[in-house]
Amino acid sequence: MSKDLQYYERRQAAVIRKRIRSRLDALLLTQAADIRYLCGFTGSSAVLVFARQGPAFFTDGRYTQQAGEEVAAIQTIVSEGSPFLRALQWIKESKVRTLGLDFAHCTVSSLHQVKQQVGKKVELRDCSGMVEGLRLIKDAEEIARIRLAIKLGSALFPTALKHIRSGIRESQVAAEIEYEARRRGAEGMSFETIVAGGARSALPHGRASRERLPQRGFVVLDFGVILTGYCSDMSRTVHLGKPDARARTMYEAVLRAQLAAIKRVRPGVAVSAVDEAARSVLNKAGFGQFFTHSTGHGVGLEIHEAPRIAGKQRQKLQPGMVITVEPGIYIPGEGGVRIEDMVLVTERGCEVLTPTTKRLITI
Amino acid sequence: MSKDLQYYERRQAAVIRKRIRSRLDALLLTQAADIRYLCGFTGSSAVLVFARQGPAFFTDGRYTQQAGEEVAAIQTIVSEGSPFLRALQWIKESKVRTLGLDFAHCTVSSLHQVKQQVGKKVELRDCSGMVEGLRLIKDAEEIARIRLAIKLGSALFPTALKHIRSGIRESQVAAEIEYEARRRGAEGMSFETIVAGGARSALPHGRASRERLPQRGFVVLDFGVILTGYCSDMSRTVHLGKPDARARTMYEAVLRAQLAAIKRVRPGVAVSAVDEAARSVLNKAGFGQFFTHSTGHGVGLEIHEAPRIAGKQRQKLQPGMVITVEPGIYIPGEGGVRIEDMVLVTERGCEVLTPTTKRLITI
Numbered sequence: 001m002s003k004d005l006q007y008y009e010r011r012q013a014a015v016i017r018k019r020i021r022s023r024l025d026a027l028l029l030t031q032a033a034d035i036r037y038l039c040g041f042t043g044s045s046a047v048l049v050f051a052r053q054g055p056a057f058f059t060d061g062r063y064t065q066q067a068g069e070e071v072a073a074i075q076t077i078v079s080e081g082s083p084f085l086r087a088l089q090w091i092k093e094s095k096v097r098t099l100g101l102d103f104a105h106c107t108v109s110s111l112h113q114v115k116q117q118v119g120k121k122v123e124l125r126d127c128s129g130m131v132e133g134l135r136l137i138k139d140a141e142e143i144a145r146i147r148l149a150i151k152l153g154s155a156l157f158p159t160a161l162k163h164i165r166s167g168i169r170e171s172q173v174a175a176e177i178e179y180e181a182r183r184r185g186a187e188g189m190s191f192e193t194i195v196a197g198g199a200r201s202a203l204p205h206g207r208a209s210r211e212r213l214p215q216r217g218f219v220v221l222d223f224g225v226i227l228t229g230y231c232s233d234m235s236r237t238v239h240l241g242k243p244d245a246r247a248r249t250m251y252e253a254v255l256r257a258q259l260a261a262i263k264r265v266r267p268g269v270a271v272s273a274v275d276e277a278a279r280s281v282l283n284k285a286g287f288g289q290f291f292t293h294s295t296g297h298g299v300g301l302e303i304h305e306a307p308r309i310a311g312k313q314r315q316k317l318q319p320g321m322v323i324t325v326e327p328g329i330y331i332p333g334e335g336g337v338r339i340e341d342m343v344l345v346t347e348r349g350c351e352v353l354t355p356t357t358k359r360l361i362t363i
Numbered sequence: 364m365s366k367d368l369q370y371y372e373r374r375q376a377a378v379i380r381k382r383i384r385s386r387l388d389a390l391l392l393t394q395a396a397d398i399r400y401l402c403g404f405t406g407s408s409a410v411l412v413f414a415r416q417g418p419a420f421f422t423d424g425r426y427t428q429q430a431g432e433e434v435a436a437i438q439t440i441v442s443e444g445s446p447f448l449r450a451l452q453w454i455k456e457s458k459v460r461t462l463g464l465d466f467a468h469c470t471v472s473s474l475h476q477v478k479q480q481v482g483k484k485v486e487l488r489d490c491s492g493m494v495e496g497l498r499l500i501k502d503a504e505e506i507a508r509i510r511l512a513i514k515l516g517s518a519l520f521p522t523a524l525k526h527i528r529s530g531i532r533e534s535q536v537a538a539e540i541e542y543e544a545r546r547r548g549a550e551g552m553s554f555e556t557i558v559a560g561g562a563r564s565a566l567p568h569g570r571a572s573r574e575r576l577p578q579r580g581f582v583v584l585d586f587g588v589i590l591t592g593y594c595s596d597m598s599r600t601v602h603l604g605k606p607d608a609r610a611r612t613m614y615e616a617v618l619r620a621q622l623a624a625i626k627r628v629r630p631g632v633a634v635s636a637v638d639e640a641a642r643s644v645l646n647k648a649g650f651g652q653f654f655t656h657s658t659g660h661g662v663g664l665e666i667h668e669a670p671r672i673a674g675k676q677r678q679k680l681q682p683g684m685v686i687t688v689e690p691g692i693y694i695p696g697e698g699g700v701r702i703e704d705m706v707l708v709t710e711r712g713c714e715v716l717t718p719t720t721k722r723l724i725t726i
Contacts, residue, residue, distance in 0.1 A: 043568060061655035062567040065695050101471070108466035108474050109491060128472060175545030182538030185573055188555055204425040205406060210548060292424035332428050 004040060005072050007141040011038050011134060012055060012074075018130050019050050019100065026051040026091055027100040027127055028114075030084065033301040034102075034131040036229055041071050047087040048074075051094050058083035058090070084110070088117035096122055104128035136298065136306050137320035143344065145230040146300070146322055147353060150342055153225045153232030154356045156180050160195075160223075164363050166215045166240055170195040173221075174208035181225045190224035190231035190303040201237070201336040204293055204328060216241035218250075218335045219363075220328075224303065231303045233324050234354050235340035238361040250329060251360045253285035254337045257327040258358070261295055261309075265325070265343055265350035271313045278327040279311070287329045290336075296324040299342060321345040322353070367403060368435050370504040374401050375418060375437075377497050382413050382463065389414040389454055390463040390490055391477075393447065396664040397465075397494040399592055403433050410450040411437075414457050421446035421453070447473070451480035459485055467491035499661065499669050500683035506707065508593040509663070509685055510716060513705055516588045516595030517719045519543050523558075523586075527726050529578045529603055533558040537571035537586075544588045553587035553594035553666040564600070564699040567656055567691060579604035581613075581698045582726075583691075587666065594666045596687050597717050598703035601724045613692060614723045616648035617700045620690040621721070624658055624672075628688070628706055628713035634676045641690040642674070653692040653699075661686050662705060684708040685716070 015038060019027045029048040035041055038048060039057060043066055047058040057074045059067050064078050079086030091099060099118065101111070103126040114124065138146065159180040163173050174193040181189060196206025198214035206220060213219060222235040237254075239247060261278035275295040282291045294310030299322055307315045309323055317323075323345070328338030341354035378401060382390045392411040398404055401411060402420060406429055410421040420437045422430050427441050442449030454462060462481065464474070466489040477487065501509065522543040526536050537556040544552060559569025561577035569583060576582060585598040600617075602610060624641035638658040645654045657673030662685055670678045672686055680686075686708070691701030704717035 064655070065693075066566055066568070103471035103475070106471050108464070108469050108471055108489070111471050112466070126471070171545055171548065175542050178545065179538050179542040182534055182541065185534065187570070192551055203429055205429070207550070292427070330428075 004141070007139060008039055008072070010139070012050075014134050015050055015131065022100065022125070022127070022130075024098050024100040024125065024127070025096040026094065027130070028087065028091065029102065029131060030110075031102065031105045031131075034135070037131065037135055037301055039071050039074055041067060042229065043067070045083055047083045049087050049091060051091070051096065053094065056087070056090060058087045085113070085117065088114060092118045098123045098125060100125050100127035100130070102128045102130070132306055135300055137318060138300060138322055139320070142230065142300065143320070143322070145228045146232070146342070149225055149227040149230045149232040150234075150353045152181065152184050152186055152227050153223070153234055154354055155184065156223065156225070157221070157234070157236060157356050160221055161238070161361065161363070164213065164219055164238060164240070167212050169210055169212050170197060170200070170208040171210055173213075177223055186225035186227055187229075188226045190226050190233060194220060194222035194235075196220045196336070197240070199333055199335060202330040202332050202334060204330050204336070204338070213240060218247065218337055220336055220338050222338065222340065229301055231299050231301070233299050233303060233340065233342060234356065235326055235328070235338045236356060236358070237337045237339060238363055240363055242362060243360065247335075248360070249285070250287070250335075250337050253282055253287050254327055254329055254339050255358055256285075257281035258325055258339045258341070261325045261327060262341070262343060262350065262352060265317060265323070265345060267317055267319050267345060267347065269317050271307050271309045271315050271317060272311050274309050274317070274325065275311050275313075278325070282327060282329060290329040290331050291327055292330055293328070296326050298323050317345045319345050319347050367504070370502060371402055372436065373502070374497060375413075378413055378494065381493050385463065385488070385490065385493075387461050387463040387488065387490070388459040389457065390493070391450065391454065392465065392494060393473075394465060394468045394494075397498070400494065400498055400664055402437055403435070404430060405433060405592065406430070408446055410446045412450050412454060414454070414459065416457065419450070419453060421450045448476070448480065451477060455481045461486045461488060463488050463490035463493070465491045465493070495669055498663055500681060501663060501685050502683070505593065505663060506683070506685070508591045509595070509705070512588055512590040512593045512595040513597075513716045515544065515547050515549055515590050516586070516597055517717055518547065519586065519588070520584070520597070520599060520719050523584055524601070524724065524726070527576065527582055527601060527603070530575050532573055532575050533560060533563070533571040534573055536576075540586055549588035549590055550592075551589045553589050553596060557583060557585035557598075559583045559699070560603070562696055562698060565693040565695050565697060567693055567699070567701070576603060581610065581700055583699055583701050585701065585703065592664055594662050594664070596662050596666060596703065596705060597719065598689055598691070598701045599719060599721070599724075600700045600702060601726055603726055605725060606723065610698075611723070612648070613650070613698075613700050616645055616650050617690055617692055617702050618721055619648075620644035621688055621702045621704070624688045624690060625704070625706060625713065625715060628680060628686070628708060629711065630680055630682050630708060632680050634670050634672045634678050634680060635674050637672050637680070637688065638674050638676070641688070645690065645692060650692045653694050654690055655693060656691070659687040659689050680708045682708050682710050
């Protein structure tokens with residue numbers, strides 16, 4: 001806990017510096033992941049305010065005990081009604097003149113509430129990206145937690161393999177993966193488990209259905225866990241029955257694309273270049289039109305966070321970013337392949353965090 | 364599918380009537396649950412626009428096949444980039460002069476994008492609550508689906524009982540509940556499963572942790588499934604070891620409060636009166652200060668939707684609403700009790716949908 005506290009204090013100090021540099025009297029945060037990042041609170045109802053007189057944490061009566069246990073070194077105010085309205089009242093009483101809000105997460109209705117409560121004299125400014133910009137670069141504590149989440153997540157792949165066979169329901173395979181995740185201590189899955197067999201493997205988001213796995217064909221698995229708040233995310237594609245030449249070509253093209261993209265990951269490289277590396281391999285192999293999504297995304301407290309690894313994105317990779325690299329091809333009516341690892345950007349290049357083999361497994 | 368189609372068409376017709384009555388040229392919807400409600404699409408990236416020339420559905424390339432299968436009778440536009448930006452372009456080309464947006468879900472950043480893309484001449488109006496107002500009253504198809512979700516959800520309680528014992532980890536009990544849910548066909552859990560034993564039962568949101576259940580004391584269970592999109596939600600509290608007089612008093616107070624609240628549920632009654640009925644029983648029993656949350660909430664495609672069953676809420680109950688009734692008491696350091704059913708408001712009163720016994724079970 002004292003080690004955690006150190007990290008929280010360091011993150012809070014970074015927000016305070018940003019608040020001062022932006023000449024804001026106060027900054028109002030409502031996004032659960034931002035709040036967890038900054039003070040460790042894991043509940044669903046909370047508001048965090050950084051003001052000149054110090055930070056203040058607001059929650060409601062359901063979380064009195066939990067806030068006491070989790071939120072250290074911050075003044076905690078338990079409201080009778082909405083913590084959001086209570087926080088606005090506190091801000092008003094604090095004679096704030098410039099208030100930062102995260103416009104990318106604040107709804108228009110909430111903005112109206114803010115205006116009504118704090119009065120017209122307070123200048124409201126967009127601070128979207130302020131905490132996101134910090135969360136983009138994982139600190140040592142976060143990387144340690146992500147490694148543990150990935151370790152647990154990848155330990156579920158053998159469980160999946162043990163159960164995959166023709167005739168079993170996709171949902172049953174998902175059930176086995178999720179049961180094992182819980183047994184090993186996961187707090188939950190980081191997204192709806194994807195198990196998509198045969199023609200359904202051509203659905204990029206083929207959540208496990210009641211369909212049974214076919215005699216022959218690809219099965220795409222995509223799953224992740226949440227452990228101490230942090231997400232893991234991995235995809236592997238296996239083949240039921242002996243793959244024919246076409247299936248082999250598809251698989252190899254995706255694997256080559258994935259390896260080419262990973263090879264581009266290092267500080268200073270634009271994320272679009274990583275996307276382009278995967279896309280160019282698949283274009284050359286004649287599968288370009290079937291690669292219908294972007295190459296990856298950041299992962300941390302949320303399963304999808306900055307940066308997006310996509311064309312047209314100018315952002316440059318920096319040490320401490322953790323991203324997925326997950327090209328795939330999806331041929332309607334036929335099948336699909338996706339291979340996904342999590343990758344940490346290091347000082348000199350990158351480290352593939354997902355330890356699982358990418359050799360084509362036949363079942 | 365044709366029966367479903369009928370329902371989707373009826374719901375769409377209701378939105379179209381509302382759009383016309385509000386003198387809007389177009390209405391832009393982005394909330395996943397609203398979109399699923401109106402056209403059946405289950406994916407994560409979609410925008411639905413109701414304009415004078417008819418409805419249009421926008422998604423991205425990952426969902427081409429799925430949209431083809433799920434979205435019937437609506438023009439579907441698959442965008443290369445963001446479906447939101449593509450929809451705004453389409454709105455601009457449609458010469459819309461008044462555009463409705465759901466300010467309760469639209470972020471300030473999105474509002475700026477809308478203004479930028481459709482131009483300054485378009486009048487933007489708040490339509491929050493428009494679709495929510497429809498979803499508030501469940502139609503026959505929805506009630507049928509909710510009944511099935513509840514049937515599956517309550518079938519998990521015996522599974523939980525089979526595994527609850529001193530020394531087992533809360534997370535292991537959750538694992539068994541969730542595994543059985545999957546095995547029986549649930550698409551997922553409707554929220555993070557709560558298994559909170561001993562002193563942890565005093566946490567109103569005690570998500571299953573790695574803690575082991577104690578020798579003696581309450582165990583609060585709160586869980587739900589998602590089936591064909593609809594959520595179930597139930598809580599029961601059991602006791603490890605023989606309950607002493609104090610535990611019995613606590614349990615009976617909560618049960619009486621829950622029954623008193625259910626007794627108030629019928630059309631025309633203010634939701635605050637239902638909350639008050641539960642609160643008054645607990646006040647008289649001397650536990651009022653430990654009932655730290657509201658009495659319930661609507662349930663449907665989302666686990667928390669309108670109406671909120673709380674004090675100060677003036678909304679009146681109407682036939683077709685589906686709500687939870689879930690008073691609880693939480694005594695820090697000691698323990699807690701919560702009992703929760705789902706209840707359908709009928710023409711003449713209400714129907715308790717959750718079939719599970721509320722007798723205190725001792726293990």
